[in-house]
Amino acid sequence: MIAEAGLASLWLAAALAALQLGLAAGLGGTPGRQLSSIRAVAIGQGILTVLAFASLVLLFLRSDMSVLLVAENSHSQKPWLYKFSGTWGNHEGSMLLWVMVLALAGAILALFERRLDRRTLGATLGAQAMLALGFFAFLLFASNPFERLSPAPVDGRGLNPLLQDPGLAFHPPTLYLGYVGLSVAFSIAVGGLVRRNVGPAIARAMRPWVLAAWVMLTLGITAGSYWAYYELGWGGWWFWDPVENASLMPWLAATALLHSVNVLAARGGLRAWTMMLALVAFSMSMVGTFLVRSGILTSVHSFAVDPTRGSFILALLTIYIGGALTLFAFRIATVKEGAPFEPVSREGGLVANNLLLSVILGIVFVGTLYPLLAEALSGEKLSVGPPYFDAVASPLALLLAALMVIAPQLRWRRDAAPVLPRIAPGLVVGSGVLMATIVLAPGIGLLPRLGLTLGATLVPASLQPLLNRSLRRTPLAVWGMCLAHLGVAVSMIGMASDSAFTRERLAAARPGDKIEVGPWLVEFRDITPVAGPNWTALEAELRASRGSGVVVLNPQSRFFAEPPTTTNEAAIDTSWNGQIYAVLGEQDGEGRWQLRLWWKPFVTLIWFGGCLIALGGALALIGRFFRERRPRRRGEDAFA
Amino acid sequence: MKYRALILLLMMAGPARADSDLPPARYANEQLADPRQEKAAKALMEELRCLVCQGQSIADSDAEMAGDMRALVRQRIAAGERPDEVRDWLVQRYGDWVSYRPPVEPMTWPLWAAPILLIAAGAYLLRHRFRRRD
Numbered sequence: 001m002i003a004e005a006g007l008a009s010l011w012l013a014a015a016l017a018a019l020q021l022g023l024a025a026g027l028g029g030t031p032g033r034q035l036s037s038i039r040a041v042a043i044g045q046g047i048l049t050v051l052a053f054a055s056l057v058l059l060f061l062r063s064d065m066s067v068l069l070v071a072e073n074s075h076s077q078k079p080w081l082y083k084f085s086g087t088w089g090n091h092e093g094s095m096l097l098w099v100m101v102l103a104l105a106g107a108i109l110a111l112f113e114r115r116l117d118r119r120t121l122g123a124t125l126g127a128q129a130m131l132a133l134g135f136f137a138f139l140l141f142a143s144n145p146f147e148r149l150s151p152a153p154v155d156g157r158g159l160n161p162l163l164q165d166p167g168l169a170f171h172p173p174t175l176y177l178g179y180v181g182l183s184v185a186f187s188i189a190v191g192g193l194v195r196r197n198v199g200p201a202i203a204r205a206m207r208p209w210v211l212a213a214w215v216m217l218t219l220g221i222t223a224g225s226y227w228a229y230y231e232l233g234w235g236g237w238w239f240w241d242p243v244e245n246a247s248l249m250p251w252l253a254a255t256a257l258l259h260s261v262n263v264l265a266a267r268g269g270l271r272a273w274t275m276m277l278a279l280v281a282f283s284m285s286m287v288g289t290f291l292v293r294s295g296i297l298t299s300v301h302s303f304a305v306d307p308t309r310g311s312f313i314l315a316l317l318t319i320y321i322g323g324a325l326t327l328f329a330f331r332i333a334t335v336k337e338g339a340p341f342e343p344v345s346r347e348g349g350l351v352a353n354n355l356l357l358s359v360i361l362g363i364v365f366v367g368t369l370y371p372l373l374a375e376a377l378s379g380e381k382l383s384v385g386p387p388y389f390d391a392v393a394s395p396l397a398l399l400l401a402a403l404m405v406i407a408p409q410l411r412w413r414r415d416a417a418p419v420l421p422r423i424a425p426g427l428v429v430g431s432g433v434l435m436a437t438i439v440l441a442p443g444i445g446l447l448p449r450l451g452l453t454l455g456a457t458l459v460p461a462s463l464q465p466l467l468n469r470s471l472r473r474t475p476l477a478v479w480g481m482c483l484a485h486l487g488v489a490v491s492m493i494g495m496a497s498d499s500a501f502t503r504e505r506l507a508a509a510r511p512g513d514k515i516e517v518g519p520w521l522v523e524f525r526d527i528t529p530v531a532g533p534n535w536t537a538l539e540a541e542l543r544a545s546r547g548s549g550v551v552v553l554n555p556q557s558r559f560f561a562e563p564p565t566t567t568n569e570a571a572i573d574t575s576w577n578g579q580i581y582a583v584l585g586e587q588d589g590e591g592r593w594q595l596r597l598w599w600k601p602f603v604t605l606i607w608f609g610g611c612l613i614a615l616g617g618a619l620a621l622i623g624r625f626f627r628e629r630r631p632r633r634r635g636e637d638a639f640a
Numbered sequence: 641m642k643y644r645a646l647i648l649l650l651m652m653a654g655p656a657r658a659d660s661d662l663p664p665a666r667y668a669n670e671q672l673a674d675p676r677q678e679k680a681a682k683a684l685m686e687e688l689r690c691l692v693c694q695g696q697s698i699a700d701s702d703a704e705m706a707g708d709m710r711a712l713v714r715q716r717i718a719a720g721e722r723p724d725e726v727r728d729w730l731v732q733r734y735g736d737w738v739s740y741r742p743p744v745e746p747m748t749w750p751l752w753a754a755p756i757l758l759i760a761a762g763a764y765l766l767r768h769r770f771r772r773r774d
Contacts, residue, residue, distance in 0.1 A: 232700070233702075234696075234699070234700035234701075236700055239695065239696070239697075239700070241695045242695065243695075273765070273766070337768075340768075351766055354766075355759070355762045355763065355766060358758075358762055359755065359758045359759050359762055362754065362758040363754060363755055363758065366750075366751060366754045366758075367751070367754075370742075370748075370750075370751050374747060374748070378747060380735070380736065380747070381735060381736065381737040382735075382736040382737060382742055382743070382747075382748070383689050383736065383737055383738070383739060383740045383742065384740070384742050384751065385687065385689070385697075385740025385741070386686065386687070386697075386740055387687050387740055387741035388740070388741065388742055388751070392754075392755050396755070504671075504682070505671070506669050506670060506671050508669065508670065568702070585669065585702070594669050596669075
């Protein structure tokens with residue numbers, strides 16, 4: 001019954017999306033007059049989609065094996081958290097989650113948006129309904145999550161053990177909130193272009209959605225990176241894997257959009273460019289979804305491999321992205337630009353920021369898709385991986401960081417004051433760190449050295465906009481900006497430190513052996529069998545000492561019966577200045593155990609920085625909410 | 641696609657590591673004694689694709705074939721070969737697919753030119769946004 005109810009809700013929601021699109025297109029009267037019905041339909045569509053998703057969650061929690069999806073991806077002996085997160089640990093469930101976020105975003109927009117004029121909001125909700133309609137069709141015709149299985153098996157096949165981790169419970173939903181939150185920016189841009197109404201009001205309506213989606217994307221990417229770091233057991237945190245790139249591309253676009261939307265809201269400039277970015281950002285989300293969900297790329301993340309579904313999503317992509325770009329091309333001439341500005345100005349800095357972010361986005365896009373293109377054209381398979389992205393994107397990222405040192409301190413329109421005094425604190429700290437790395441660590445590579453230097457320069461520079469103003473009266477958005485920029489600095493220092501100072505030791509050891517890694521002396525004491533709820537494991541006892549400090553590490557090699565798989569559970573101990581990371585491998589012919597040990601100084605700063613960035617975004621978002629409830633003063637909107 | 645799907649199924653069905661009962665080759669999981677050679681070998685291993693995995697380098701994989709390739713890389717580096725020679729030898733055997741560093745050849749010129757073209761295109765699009773300083 002629950003499955004049928006879920007499926008029925010999904011069909012009804014799809015019907016409402018069609019109705020919403022029809023009303024917005026002017027069937028049944030002027031769209032402006034129909035706005036209250038469009039709103040009601042959008043809210044109904046959101047509620048029905050939530051009901052459909054809730055039904056699937058319930059089926060997973062109850063381990064209803066008569067549903068094909070549950071039988072294939074779950075198991076009654078799994079802990080409840082993984083039954084719950086198993087709902088989206090598969091193709092159909094994750095697409096349903098995706099569509100739910102899309103419909104819910106539409107409903108929230110319909111409920112709360114009061115800044116857009118009636119006709120623009122109508123057109124926006126129409127665009128949102130059109131997006132939803134395609135993805136409802138995809139679910140109903142190509143990925144039905146509620147399909148029954150008869151006869152029902154005694155028990156299910158289980159969830160990939162790699163995914164049985166608290167990290168997975170929250171990583172995809174967070175990322176999807178970000179991916180799909182950008183759909184609203186897309187729809188608002190479409191609405192504005194359709195109604196020939198591109199201006200600051202559009203930007204103000206768009207901004208909270210961009211901020212919220214960007215915060216979620218930042219958190220999702222940070223969490224995903226940490227998950228890969230501790231779960232895959234090889235000490236790496238970013239692989240330039242196509243699926244990682246798929247989440248990075250919308251983030252890059254959203255970061256650029258976040259900055260340009262402020263220029264539009266505050267100064268009325270960069271109109272066409274901002275609309276373009278809004279269209280591109282959600283297009284990147286759809287491209288990412290296509291890359292991940294179609295299984296077109298070979299990658300660690302391809303848990304769903306099905307090319308027929310791929311062509312369905314590809315068709316949707318072509319229609320939506322192609323349609324949006326066509327609309328953009330036809331309407332671009334009617335978009336009036338705001339006042340021009342001088343190169344050395346806040347706008348100038350933001351334009352440079354947008355240019356660099358867009359170029360990095362383009363590089364990631366080209367690098368990710370190039371192997372597919374090359375294979376299609378020549379039949380030859382080639383790989384584009386870390387050596388390409390590091391060589392090409394890192395210099396641009398460093399340039400972007402250098403820009404961040406000064407740009408937030410520039411004035412709008414025109415800045416004639418001398419620049420040097422404003423960046424002096426950063427330069428002092430940065431050159432100090434540069435000297436220190438040259439003297440103390442002459443052997444490290446150029447990129448890590450520059451990363452450490454620029455990161456250190458940015459720490460004081462990112463806080464400088466807070467100087468010379470009353471901190472109590474400083475808008476939350478400014479605090480948010482400073483915090484987010486500080487997060488970038490912290491994260492950069494972590495990345496550079498990890499690549500410059502990591503020590504690795506691989507060893508074949510017997511209990512009693514001692515191994516040195518970095519400042520640590522690790523004693524392999526014992527190996528014992530242990531058991532968990534749905535796995536058994538061998539657990540090593542390692543005693544790591546550094547000076548007087550001692551920590552015990554217990555890496556495990558886990559065996560899961562359903563489905564039969566072995567995973568490594570790394571043991572990680574975090575101290576203030578880094579992490580010691582241990583993995584237990586297999587036993588060799590002579591009875592020795594394979595141990596992998598790493599000492600990673602300050603590696604945690606990478607994710608700590610990511611959290612600071614997200615926190616900065618959240619503060620800015622909260623600040624906007626409070627600010628918009630007050631009557632606006634003239635010129636107050638400038639985001640500094 | 642069938643082939644990839646099969647590999648994926650195999651990977652998910654069986655314990656990823658125990659491809660055979662043979663013990664891993666020497667240097668598969670053993671570092672070279674000379675830290676400079678080990679550093680060079682490690683840098684190369686991070687740029688070589690594990691051919692039976694889903695998007696992992698041989699430095700990051702538990703698969704037996706990755707272990708064999710690590711052993712081969714370390715042995716050749718220890719014997720005094722330059723990393724590029726080892727890479728070329730592997731590319732000859734397995735094709736460009738094995739190296740994460742795309743070759744520079746007519747087929748990949750657009751790829752390597754992309755950054756410059758993108759910067760030029762971006763600057764062109766934004767050219768009217770600035771006012772000359774007067």
